[in-house]
Amino acid sequence: MKVIIVGGVAGGATAAARIRRLDEKAEITVYEKSGYISYANCGLPYYIGGEIEDKKQLTLQTPESFFARFRIDVRVKHEVTAVDPVRKTVTVKQLENGRIFRDKYDKLIISTGAKPVKPDMAGVESGKVFTLRNVEDTFGIKEYIVSHSPGRAVVVGGGFIGIETAENLTRLGIKVTLVEAAAQLMAPFDADMAAFIHAEMRRNGVELILGSMVEGFHEDGNSFSVRLRGGRSIACDMAILAIGVTPDTSLAKTAGIELGLKGSIAVNDRMETSVPDIYAVGDAVQIKNFVTGKPALISLAGPANKEGRIAADNICGKESRYGGGQGSSVIKIFGMTAACTGINERTAKETGIDADKVILSPMNHAGYYPGGKIMTMKVIFEKGTYRLLGAQIAGSDGVDKRIDVIAVALRAGMKATELAELDLAYAPPYSSAKDPVNMAGYIIENIRDGIVKQWYYEEESVLPGDGSVTLLDTRTAAEYSGGHIEGFRNIPVDELRERIGEIEKGKPVYVICQSGLRSYIASRILSGYGFEVYNFAGGFRFYDAIKNDHILSQKATECGKEV
Numbered sequence: 001m002k003v004i005i006v007g008g009v010a011g012g013a014t015a016a017a018r019i020r021r022l023d024e025k026a027e028i029t030v031y032e033k034s035g036y037i038s039y040a041n042c043g044l045p046y047y048i049g050g051e052i053e054d055k056k057q058l059t060l061q062t063p064e065s066f067f068a069r070f071r072i073d074v075r076v077k078h079e080v081t082a083v084d085p086v087r088k089t090v091t092v093k094q095l096e097n098g099r100i101f102r103d104k105y106d107k108l109i110i111s112t113g114a115k116p117v118k119p120d121m122a123g124v125e126s127g128k129v130f131t132l133r134n135v136e137d138t139f140g141i142k143e144y145i146v147s148h149s150p151g152r153a154v155v156v157g158g159g160f161i162g163i164e165t166a167e168n169l170t171r172l173g174i175k176v177t178l179v180e181a182a183a184q185l186m187a188p189f190d191a192d193m194a195a196f197i198h199a200e201m202r203r204n205g206v207e208l209i210l211g212s213m214v215e216g217f218h219e220d221g222n223s224f225s226v227r228l229r230g231g232r233s234i235a236c237d238m239a240i241l242a243i244g245v246t247p248d249t250s251l252a253k254t255a256g257i258e259l260g261l262k263g264s265i266a267v268n269d270r271m272e273t274s275v276p277d278i279y280a281v282g283d284a285v286q287i288k289n290f291v292t293g294k295p296a297l298i299s300l301a302g303p304a305n306k307e308g309r310i311a312a313d314n315i316c317g318k319e320s321r322y323g324g325g326q327g328s329s330v331i332k333i334f335g336m337t338a339a340c341t342g343i344n345e346r347t348a349k350e351t352g353i354d355a356d357k358v359i360l361s362p363m364n365h366a367g368y369y370p371g372g373k374i375m376t377m378k379v380i381f382e383k384g385t386y387r388l389l390g391a392q393i394a395g396s397d398g399v400d401k402r403i404d405v406i407a408v409a410l411r412a413g414m415k416a417t418e419l420a421e422l423d424l425a426y427a428p429p430y431s432s433a434k435d436p437v438n439m440a441g442y443i444i445e446n447i448r449d450g451i452v453k454q455w456y457y458e459e460e461s462v463l464p465g466d467g468s469v470t471l472l473d474t475r476t477a478a479e480y481s482g483g484h485i486e487g488f489r490n491i492p493v494d495e496l497r498e499r500i501g502e503i504e505k506g507k508p509v510y511v512i513c514q515s516g517l518r519s520y521i522a523s524r525i526l527s528g529y530g531f532e533v534y535n536f537a538g539g540f541r542f543y544d545a546i547k548n549d550h551i552l553s554q555k556a557t558e559c560g561k562e563v
């Protein structure tokens with residue numbers, strides 16, 4: 001059996017190695033158009049910033065090492081330009097000398113990935129505008145920085161690559177402005193959770209311009225600037241364009257393969273395309289969203305690796321199926337870790353799922369053990385069924401662990417209430433006897449059982465200020481005087497029983513505290529006295545983070561000034 005694989009990185013290299021492990025006799029050829037195989041895409045921004053110092057660390061394998069271990073023929077700087085599914089051949093261009101030849105396959109795997117979106121805008125071809133996809137791009141950016149010592153950079157796009165690049169340029173002492181068309185960074189997160197990401201970027205000196213479109217680039221002699229819609233221009237020394245990726249499927253089109261979302265390759269759960277004996281994996285393919293069941297594009301390394309393995313299994317006669325992606329991801333943002341899995345509230349709404357949420361601020365480990373760090377955790381579930389839909393966490397230590405626990409629960413089809421039952425490891429340096437994931441489960445159980453009712457950030461502006469409801473802040477007097485929501489009166493939770501007479505009977509009470517815990521206790525006390533009570537999801541800490549974010553983002557948009 002002769003297998004040809006196009007693209008020799010995450011999906012392609014995984015598939016090649018798996019085929020060899022399953023079939024010692026298969027003839028395997030990998031064509032890769034860049035100069036490197038199996039490189040660490042995810043590590044590229046960290047080489048730019050100097051966190052990864054040795055460029056050899058970026059290339060996990062070489063054609064020689066791959067051949068030595070797997071007897072796989074890897075040809076770098078070879079671009080496959082066409083597929084003929086009738087003759088079962090590929091046309092290959094040897095990029096160093098322009099030679100063109102054909103090669104025959106029994107099975108073909110396309111793992112051509114996704115390319116950075118580069119709209120046709122003025123000045124986009126300037127030597128000062130960079131995109132980041134592969135090792136060559138990385139070396140190009142690094143060389144430019146070393147030879148030109150840029151003082152200012154504009155990063156266009158606030159997704160994973162934009163944020164990681166912004167952080168790494170900042171690390172080099174470059175003043176970074178990040179421009180994002182949407183009103184928030186990191187689309188997989190809801191706007192409320194993105195507020196924490198914005199704060200961390202700003203805290204580390206990155207200027208954020210949100211809700212603003214880049215229209216083009218202008219270069220005149222030594223001067224260079226990025227132009228925004230509305231007339232503003234930002235003078236800088238370089239720009240990184242990171243406004244997203246699009247499936248790289250021009251090759252698949254030559255084979256007449258059925259396409260899906262945004263020109264991606266449509267595959268079934270065995271990673272087979274519509275053309276016999278042609279498989280496709282990775283960023284180039286359309287997959288199923290594990291939560292919604294709808295077609296999705298998820299450009300992440302984990303799915304690409306899994307799909308490569310599944311394609312290889314099926315090619316070698318071992319039945320294997322891909323159940324879909326849930327978009328589990330994690331990112332380092334300066335001192336913060338932000339992670340998510342499943343769908344966010346926005347997607348739930350768009351998909352017509354009636355979702356509810358809990359927001360909590362637990363410590364990563366026992367509060368009495370030194371060094372505890374607060375995280376903000378949002379868990380989303382379907383109303384009524386309590387089906388777990390997704391989670392987002394922003395914090396530092398322990399965020400990655402909690403998101404992975406929830407990712408597993410989601411994959412296993414657990415209900416959100418069942419998070420309470422998970423038997424998780426505990427010792428003070430690592431967690432609490434009630435782990436944050438358990439805590440989320442406890443709150444959701446309380447909601448299910450009617451022990452607690454919630455009110456949300458979105459409702460604050462519509463709360464009646466006419467005295468028909470009681471607005472109550474149950475923090476200490478000192479906390480209250482440090483900042484509170486207009487119209488809320490202060491009765492600390494520990495004084496509530498004595499001062500219960502101050503609360504007018506017959507009116508609903510909307511309660512808030514710092515994290516949601518004291519207001520929960522207050523809710524229970526008030527319920528015991530017959531009040532109808534609503535507890536604020538997330539606490540004042542959460543409220544304040546979003547409010548400040550709105551104020552800062554608004555100012556940046558209105559004044560066009562740095563924030």
Ligand code: FAD
Nearest residue numbers: 007009010011033041042080112113282283299300301304
């Ligand atoms: P790729 O790994 O991109 O490989 C595709 C290869 O195909 C490319 O090398 C390309 O040169 C080659 N190719 C394309 N067309 C042809 C052709 N016609 N002929 C021959 N060769 C061709 N994911 C995460 O999960 N976590 C992260 O932290 C993360 N960080 C990232 C950081 C950066 C800077 C980038 C660029 C990506 C990051 N990703 C991350 C995404 C992850 O790298 C991709 O999801 C994954 O590599 C996709 O695998 P793939 O095999 O589909 O494509």
